[in-house]
Amino acid sequence: MNYYSLLNFKKEPFSNSPEPEFLFQLPQYSDCLQKLELAVRLRRGLNVVIGDIGTGKTTLCRKLIQNFSSTSPDSTHIETHLLLDPAFNSPLDFLQTVTFMLGIKDPDDDDKGEWHLKEKIKDYLFRKGVDEKRIVVLIIDEGQKISEQCLEILREFLNYETNTFKLLQIIIFAQQEFQSTLDKKANLLDRVNLLYHLQPLSFSQMREMINYRLNVARNFENVSPVFSTPGFLALYLHTGGYPRKAVFLCHQVILKMIIRGKERAGWFLVRSCLTEKEAPLFRKLTWTLAGILLILIGGLAVSSIALNRISKDADQQKTVALAKPSAVPVSQIPVMNHASNVPVGSTGGVHDLKMPDHIGTISMTPKRTIWWTLYNIYGDNTNPEIIKKFFAANLHLKNKDYVTVGTTVTLPAIPADTSPVKAGDVIVVLDSGQDLEKMYNVFRNHPDSQILPALAFLASWNKNRGFGFAVVIDKCFSNMRSAEEARRALPSGIAGRATILSHWDDETVFFSRRTLPN
Numbered sequence: 196m197n198y199y200s201l202l203n204f205k206k207e208p209f210s211n212s213p214e215p216e217f218l219f220q221l222p223q224y225s226d227c228l229q230k231l232e233l234a235v236r237l238r239r240g241l242n243v244v245i246g247d248i249g250t251g252k253t254t255l256c257r258k259l260i261q262n263f264s265s266t267s268p269d270s271t272h273i274e275t276h277l278l279l280d281p282a283f284n285s286p287l288d289f290l291q292t293v294t295f296m297l298g299i300k301d302p303d304d305d306d307k308g309e310w311h312l313k314e315k316i317k318d319y320l321f322r323k324g325v326d327e328k329r330i331v332v333l334i335i336d337e338g339q340k341i342s343e344q345c346l347e348i349l350r351e352f353l354n355y356e357t358n359t360f361k362l363l364q365i366i367i368f369a370q371q372e373f374q375s376t377l378d379k380k381a382n383l384l385d386r387v388n389l390l391y392h393l394q395p396l397s398f399s400q401m402r403e404m405i406n407y408r409l410n411v412a413r414n415f416e417n418v419s420p421v422f423s424t425p426g427f428l429a430l431y432l433h434t435g436g437y438p439r440k441a442v443f444l445c446h447q448v449i450l451k452m453i454i455r456g457k458e459r460a461g462w463f464l465v466r467s468c469l470t471e472k473e474a475p476l477f478r479k480l481t482w483t484l485a486g487i488l489l490i491l492i493g494g495l496a497v498s499s500i501a502l503n504r505i506s507k508d509a510d511q512q513k514t515v516a517l518a519k520p521s522a523v524p525v526s527q528i529p530v531m532n533h534a535s536n537v538p539v540g541s542t543g544g545v546h547d548l549k550m551p552d553h554i555g556t557i558s559m560t561p562k563r564t565i566w567w568t569l570y571n572i573y574g575d576n577t578n579p580e581i582i583k584k585f586f587a588a589n590l591h592l593k594n595k596d597y598v599t600v601g602t603t604v605t606l607p608a609i610p611a612d613t614s615p616v617k618a619g620d621v622i623v624v625l626d627s628g629q630d631l632e633k634m635y636n637v638f639r640n641h642p643d644s645q646i647l648p649a650l651a652f653l654a655s656w657n658k659n660r661g662f663g664f665a666v667v668i669d670k671c672f673s674n675m676r677s678a679e680e681a682r683r684a685l686p687s688g689i690a691g692r693a694t695i696l697s698h699w700d701d702e703t704v705f706f707s708r709r710t711l712p713n
Contacts, residue, residue, distance in 0.1 A: 208412030209446035218258045219407040221400050222570050224251065227391050231259055231366060235273065235332055237645060238324075238360030239388035240353050243338070243367045245374055246393030249439030252368040255393075256336055259366070263332070273330045274323065282340040289345045290316070293333070313348075317355050320362035331363055338369030343380070350383050395436035399579070402427045404438060405445060410595075421452075425462035433469060444468060548658050550608055553588060554706065555631025555662070559602045563639070565595065571638070571652050572606055574615070574709025584609055606631065608656065611708045615653060620671035621678040622711065624694045625650070625685070627665040634664035641666070643686055654706045671711045 208217070218224060227244060234242050246252050256277070263273040276296045283289040290312040299315050323329045333352075335341065341349075355362040367373070377384045396404060402422075409421055422430070426448075434440035447468040448460050457464065557568060565585075573581050586592060588605045598604070616622055625647075628634045631654070638652045651669040656662055672678035678695045685693060 204412045205414050206412050208408045209442045209449060211443065211446070217408050217411055218251070218254050219404040220564060220566055221396070221404065223393065224255060224258075225567055225570075227255060227393070228259060228262065230389055230391065232262060233645065234389050235263070235330060235364045235366070236271065238330060238362075238364060240356075240361035240363075241349070241365045241367070241383075241386050242389040242391075243369065243373070243377070243387055244391045244393065245369055245371060247371055247395070247437065249437040250393040250395060251438045252393060253336055254438075256334060256366075256368050260334065271328065271330055273332060275332045275334060278333065278335045280337060280340065281335050281345065282337075283342065283345060286342075286344045286348055287312075289348060296333075297331075313351065316352070317362075320355050324360075324362040325357060332366065333363060334366045334368075336368050338367035339373040339376070341367075341369075341373075341376075343376075346376070346380060346383055350380075350386060353386050396438060396441075397436060398427070398431045401431055401434070401436050401438075401441055405430070405441060408442075408445075419458065421449075421458075421460055422465075423459060423461045426460045426465050429462045429465035433465075548661055550656050550658070550704070552608055554606045554608050554654055554656070556603050556605050557632050557635055559598045559600060559604065560639075561600050565592075565598055565604065568604070568606075571635075572654055572706060573609060574611070574707040578708070581609055606654075609706060610656070610704045611706055613708060613710065614705055615651070615707050615709060615711050616671055617710070620673065620711075620713070621675055621695060621697045622671060623668040623678050623682050623685075624696055625666045625668070625689055626692065627663060627694075629662055629664065631662070631664055634666060638666045643689065646686065647689070648681070648684075651709075651711060652707075656704045656706075657702050659702060667711070669711060671713050673713070 210217075231242055231244070244252060244255065260275050260277065263275050278292070278296065281289070283292065287309055290309055294312050294315060297316065297319055299319050320331055323331050349365060352363050352365065353361060377387070377390075405422065405427070406420070430441060430444055430448075434444060444465070448465055451464060451468055452458070452460055455464075554572075557563075559565075559568075569575075569581060569585060575581060584607045585604075586595070588607045592598060592602070592604070626634065626637050635652060638650060641647060641650065644650075649669040651667050653665045653667055654662070655665075668681060670681070672681065675695065675697060678697075682690050682693045682695060684690075
């Protein structure tokens with residue numbers, strides 16, 4: 196019995212170790228990693244990531260450390276120190292451990308008190324941060340175990356700073372109970388730069404995560420899928436979308452597949468891996484209900500096939516542009532030309548242009564992935580419609596999770612049924628134009644990205660003006676005054692080119708399903 200050859204695995208896909216290479220870059224993980232890395236590079240001090248048991252905190256922690264270790268030679272060197280178990284009997288034990296982790300030489304017998312250890316740590320941080328211009332990061336896993344006395348020491352560490360930055364960057368990964376600890380310590384909560392809450396995965400996200408791990412284990416070879424849709428449904432009902440539970444159950448399923456000589460796992464095989472103790476949800480599902488669920492799934496699959504056929508017939512007969520899918524009027528944003536303060540692409544006498552099938556193309560760069568690009572353009576990289584149409588427009592892509600640098604991808608025109616901006620809201624546009632790749636490169640590679648607020652990318656279509664693309668502040672403002680304050684807070688060169696928009700064009704169709712936050 197060969198575990199690897201039976202299912203074409205080159206490595207263990209569902210190990211219980213936090214292996215960074217198996218971290219699927221879901222939007223919440225990518226968002227959290229980017230915000231943490233930015234906070235560290237800007238030396239903002241304390242950052243906290245909170246999530247239930249099994250939401251991926253430890254794997255995210257290891258991935259962050261891996262990212263810091265793989266930075267380019269010309270960037271600021273980041274020195275990371277990982278504390279796995281912060282449960283100490285006394286503050287002195289905590290200080291001695293931190294001193295040892297930083298590589299500070301053992302103090303003399305008369306210098307082992309708390310005050311002397313704090314001074315040695317302070318001197319070390321000043322030397323590294325100021326003299327050697329390095330960034331020192333203390334990453335703490337299982338943060339809910341930190342005592343209040345040790346939290347007070349961490350708060351004191353945040354007082355070690357220059358006029359422009361904190362000398363020690365602290366990242367705490369903790370379970371939900373740590374939130375109540377923070378709430379009780381207002382003087383520490385006030386110091387938190389980033390407080391990020393990890394959530395369980397949706398059904399589609401869990402399915403993508405499992406498939407990604409299987410693809411990594413097979414070196415992205417094209418082989419038949421391991422789990423059927425009912426199998427995924429059984430996994431999700433039991434695990435509730437918690438990654439650790441899903442990984443553990445998948446491991447059990449793989450073992451049973453090997454024992455039984457199966458190459459595909461369905462509802463009943465997954466269910467057979469659950470004991471009465473492990474599966475309270477399944478005790479409530481009678482065999483009749485299970486059968487009904489399977490029938491419904493089969494019916495949905497048949498309906499989907501029929502709808503796809505109808506859609507193909509409709510596409511062949513389509514001679515006019517797509518209408519907005521929402522029957523309710525939706526506020527839309529015109530993309531403006533900064534030089535003339537008129538809509539970009541305005542052709543004067545040309546009206547009622549037909550929407551092309553594609554909004555443009557983008558070339559893939561070393562740090563650019565398909566899934567993150569789909570999220571930036573469409574606001575959702577797990578939508579089956581988006582994924583299906585994207586890969587239908589890019590038949591040259593052989594691997595969904597890996598694209599070589601320089602590969603050009605085509606972005607299909609898939610209108611959203613919502614607007615990214617609510618009626619009455621105001622936005623600030625930093626730059627806009629009609630060339631998708633040019634504007635997307637501005638969005639992704641902005642030279643002032645580290646000092647700018649969070650940005651968003653908006654792609655739109657108007658039958659009178661064609662396509663428009665805009666880089667905007669990722670926020671909606673309730674009035675012109677607050678938007679103007681945000682514009683003035685931008686670097687002077689950017690503020691001079693920025694445009695405040697408060698007039699919405701009902702003829703504009705957007706492609707992003709993500710609403711800008713208030």
